[in-house]
Amino acid sequence: MFPVPRAHHDLGRRPLMPGASEGTLLVVEDDADLRASVVDVLTSAGYRSAVAKDGLEALTWLEVHGRPSLVLLDMEMPRMDGYAFLERLARHPAWTGLTVVALTPRRVLHPAVLDTLLKPFDGHDLLERVPHWLRGSRLPGTS
Numbered sequence: 358m359f360p361v362p363r364a365h366h367d368l369g370r371r372p373l374m375p376g377a378s379e380g381t382l383l384v385v386e387d388d389a390d391l392r393a394s395v396v397d398v399l400t401s402a403g404y405r406s407a408v409a410k411d412g413l414e415a416l417t418w419l420e421v422h423g424r425p426s427l428v429l430l431d432m433e434m435p436r437m438d439g440y441a442f443l444e445r446l447a448r449h450p451a452w453t454g455l456t457v458v459a460l461t462p463r464r465v466l467h468p469a470v471l472d473t474l475l476k477p478f479d480g481h482d483l484l485e486r487v488p489h490w491l492r493g494s495r496l497p498g499t500s
Contacts, residue, residue, distance in 0.1 A: 380426030382406045385415040387434040398480035412437030416445055419452060427490055432461040443469045458490050
């Protein structure tokens with residue numbers, strides 16, 4: 358389990374984060390506790406989020422709902438991992454150029470991945486980076 362706090366007493370009083378009104382963030386994560394924690398953190402900051410427990414569910418979500426503003430993608434999942442998900446994205450013209458951030462214990466060097474948020478991470482790390490990712494950039498000083 359990764360330390361993303363479920364409750365943030367200070368986040369509930371925080372004004373909406375920059376970009377919070379911009380579309381939906383799709384959280385693709387097989388660990389149910391981490392998935393719920395990430396959604397709780399995003400929601401408490403005013404972001405809309407949707408979830409998928411693996412790459413196959415994420416593809417189904419995309420087919421039904423269209424392009425999210427950001428995909429937060431675990432790279433190691435059963436059924437369809439993050440790499441297979443990215444391969445499928447590359448073959449679908451409507452999904453080309455989606456902003457994808459990897460959530461994983463190791464840095465991901467893949468042309469379709471904008472950035473990597475290394476596990477374990479906390480809610481503040483996540484919220485600090487989301488506005489940058491929504492603009493298609495990384496947090497300055499990160500690699």
